[in-house]
Amino acid sequence: MKTVADRRTKIETGTGAELWLHMYRQMTAIRLFEEQVNELYTRALMPGLAHLYVGEEAVAVGVCEALTPEDYITSTHRGHGHCLAKGAAPDRMFAELLGKEAGYCKGKGGSMHIADPTTGNLGANAIVAGSTGIATGAAFSAKQLGTKQVAVCFFGEGALGQGVLYEVMNLAQLWKLPVIYVCENNFYNEYTHYLETTAGDIQARAAAFGMPAESVDGQDVRAVHAIATRLVERARRGEGPAFLVCNTYRMRGHHVGDINREYYRSKKEEQEWGDRDPIKRLGDWLIKEKHAGAETLHDMESEIRREMEAAVKFAVAAAYPGPEEVDQDVYA
């Protein structure tokens, strides 16, 4: 898989259609990555659990494509999509998920803690809303050091329950920090519908702090990208933070082991959202607009699938960290 920098060059020299084709590729890569993760879990090759991003790909890709490689992101327990969209390589990600030395964090972090300075990834986070402070702090550094970087803080709508989010939104707006709070509203906090946990109006919660708060169809990568670009550039110009709700859907369970979901949501609901699959939607559009033929897309998918299989193979074959690693990296 290409790095962010590679991809950028391609886009900047290309036409609009190339950008969307690129995003199609990115979303497909995330989808196929996640399918491999599920496979690894089912085959009992992966220690622990993982939270799949299937169905939400348009959010990570639409937003991250509005960023430069130097811009920062923070991510969540459901973080594979963000990491890949910001440029992480699948082989090292799989290695991390398997706890291998070759992983992004030498296997010490695992699925919920992938971090990578080379792609501006400050880290996934297993505490709900746990990275909201970190993202805001990265924006604080950017402003203080005059680097023109922007920080994007991804979080699920469940994080709206955590007070620290409001604390840092207040700080960000007071100090006009270049941070975008991206709320991925996929309807569920684990097994509980967000309407049971979220009073009032989501956008209003951010708007109350004086920042622009927008919402967008999170299944439409073009819409996400357009609005993200606008908010990112605004932040880069020094005009302060913004909040963006992306309405999306978690097509799988809360984690790979969450198979029987009917006690908290209907098959019908899942099917309806399945029909709004963001990848299929972009694909249909690309074909309709004649930017690509069905075959091109199919070939792209096959190629990515092979990449993913190779990446998994690499990770499975990779070595665990040696026992001496256990007490390394506690202190810098």
Added chain:
Amino acid sequence: MKTVADRRTKIETGTGAELWLHMYRQMTAIRLFEEQVNELYTRALMPGLAHLYVGEEAVAVGVCEALTPEDYITSTHRGHGHCLAKGAAPDRMFAELLGKEAGYCKGKGGSMHIADPTTGNLGANAIVAGSTGIATGAAFSAKQLGTKQVAVCFFGEGALGQGVLYEVMNLAQLWKLPVIYVCENNFYNEYTHYLETTAGDIQARAAAFGMPAESVDGQDVRAVHAIATRLVERARRGEGPAFLVCNTYRMRGHHVGDINREYYRSKKEEQEWGDRDPIKRLGDWLIKEKHAGAETLHDMESEIRREMEAAVKFAVAAAYPGPEEVDQDVYA
């Protein structure tokens, strides 16, 4: 001084004017109480510090007069006014401030922790926003047990910085709890103007959760009382929480030792707010409306002053708790 129950009887049998006269008395009592506290501090008779409520009396009195004795309040580090307005006796309060056994908390709590089940006072709190959970929980009990009680949560605008406030407002609105969040905006978080710490719009922060959010001139006890009554009765009917910003002013320092304030606010500002003294304002109105003569008010003040002096005397003469008290009450 009379207890809440005494005062209630008087009011319920009386006319409107009696209610306002009663509030005048209550506000004056708080004012004179605080002057004694300052005295005690200056004469080095009081251990530690205290945060005076001078200038903000209309808020505590206007709100607490909308409550029954069974209703709950939680208070803050600047809590003397709330405690008195909810019916606490000055002598036992002074005793608490001096760390005496006769105090409301046997001297163990001091100025910042006065609590009293008999007047529904769940306690002052020295953690900014620290009692927001407690007040919300009391409302939760009231609803769960069907008692029809209402809980009022007093806090300064500084508490808007604390995330837990947003967490509990969300809970209160989700579960339609009978709790009123009363934000006393006195312009300062200690020595910092609230505009330096508070982005956006205060009312909008609560309204975003779907609850009514109102604001009122906190120097006008009649206005405070009217709106508080409306919100309390709404909550009592089971229609859920509300938020009320009372715009007021801390006429003294952050605490008794904060004498030189010019580095953070001007004498002019203090004078302007002095002109809006809530007690004087109500007094002028009472006289104008011929509800009371200047002399009546003056006599009332003298009487309260004597009460306060006696109460201080009681407290100064009272005994410290015995040494055996130190490890009592750790566990119930």
Added chain:
Amino acid sequence: MPEIATKETTREITFAEAVREALAEEMRRDSRVVILGEDVAEAGTPFKVLSGLVEEFGTQRVIDTPISEAGFTGLAVGAAMTGLRPVVDIMFGDFITLTMDQMVNQAAKVHYMSGGKWKVPMVMRTTLGAARRSAAQHSQSLHAWFSHVPGLKVVLPSTPYDAKGLLKTAIRDENPVIFFEDKMMFKMKGPVPLEEYTIPLGVADVKRVGTDITFVATSSMVQVALAAAVMLEEIGISAEVIDPRTTWPLDEKTLVESAKKTSRAIVIDEGYGRYGVTAELAAVIAEGAFFNLDAPVKRLGAMHVPIPFSPPLEDATVPNEQMVFDAARKLCGRS
């Protein structure tokens, strides 16, 4: 030790069932008991510990909350002060970080600061323990923090029997009690009496009688200690296993008496080894049994590192029976 031995008077249930039964019995007994937490109702928690409770008690008493650990813990403090007996569920013990202000500055102090007037009869149930490949933010055993704070009580059950009896007592207690369940023990089976029973807080349990060395172990480390004791038996070392069951109140006497008797002690706890529970227990024994000890008290806790995700690394961080066995053998001069 549980006076429950015969098949006729006991049933076998899992640790999770023991917790659930304790809650159900107390909720039947006292309508003031309510459960609050994330995904506690229909989902019955991610660990399925509470499955079935919402069906019996309804969503008015088994209440799904937003992801607001500070908020609903604070709410529980106020609810406890005003007539309810809330049991809050903090899904992973790592998230108590978010509740420290409510538990420590509020719940623990309300009774004292009010001169004994207000009480806070609440329970916080949460988890501890690593080894689930959940990495650094979902594997901590932070019970030492709460044990450090006057006004709180801290319970660490190690068997289904203890879990049920202690949780019932915790719910009836007039103080804030934190109840730590090891995530790895939920499926462990053990006998409980057919009859109702409770276990007082502050009474250690001798889980195994021995003469040569004392193991003081908490939570799942009790099982580790028992397994090591079996291994030691084979080389002729007789280990006594003491389970304090509550770190506060602490039954110092039982610990110290055992160490006096055996003259050697190892304390084993899954919290970080430094400034944690092992330090207190070791200090108590070293002081109380000073003139009887033949060797320094040995401490075994989690390695002083954030818990790593990678399985071989994670496994190295938590005391296991081999480590206890090795330490004991050495302490008894056998290595």
Added chain:
Amino acid sequence: MPEIATKETTREITFAEAVREALAEEMRRDSRVVILGEDVAEAGTPFKVLSGLVEEFGTQRVIDTPISEAGFTGLAVGAAMTGLRPVVDIMFGDFITLTMDQMVNQAAKVHYMSGGKWKVPMVMRTTLGAARRSAAQHSQSLHAWFSHVPGLKVVLPSTPYDAKGLLKTAIRDENPVIFFEDKMMFKMKGPVPLEEYTIPLGVADVKRVGTDITFVATSSMVQVALAAAVMLEEIGISAEVIDPRTTWPLDEKTLVESAKKTSRAIVIDEGYGRYGVTAELAAVIAEGAFFNLDAPVKRLGAMHVPIPFSPPLEDATVPNEQMVFDAARKLCGRS
């Protein structure tokens, strides 16, 4: 012990000045150092420790925050990862309760979880200590909690000299460091060198040499221990006073060597006595000096109660020189 004794090479400054000088020097030296906290700028904190800094460094580097301990601590973690070296000010140590998630689940673990890739060079300055008649929520000494957590370093200066030298080192450290200042020591005077200096973390300081008994004391308890040592001298008992200066990293060797030499030890710390710093220090000494101790290690910490407001009660909760004197006399078999 400070190698600073002569008038020509030293100045007398207060503890507060020492902290301020350390900050000012480091801010001059490194533009990445910024201060964040409530009322830190014009007000210079309620304790006036930071007075004058905003005048020199401006409001872009000495930054007043909202009352959002979790929020600005979290922001500092992110800022530290991305090129700044923030020093956050938590006005009272009691409020660290609000920062536990940011400090423990984030700051402490970022480096490890990222496999060593991200670093968090930040300092949290906060206070400890009772006796200011500030009651239970403004009097705690909760440094044991942070000492328990791998990934954090914890500094407890006891003199102006140590405060300045250790704070400079803390700011240059690549890890999150928590720096606890005793509120009662801000006005205490002591010598510091005219020249610039730093003090490494993890090196204990022998504050007084003695032969009969070892006092291991932290923060303001060092002064208490020194005062008790003077009293003891009068009855012919020679006390050595060791100040670990940092609870993590911990200079075990110096503590243990001293206890081996004197054969008796008392550890004194203002945190709650149970499951606190005294437990770890006592356990370390009891293990390390096991074969040399003539008496059990004695622990003196804050009484296991919320700190009461009432002066006579509050005074009873904190170790003082008389208590140390009495304990030492008894331990030396003199009572």
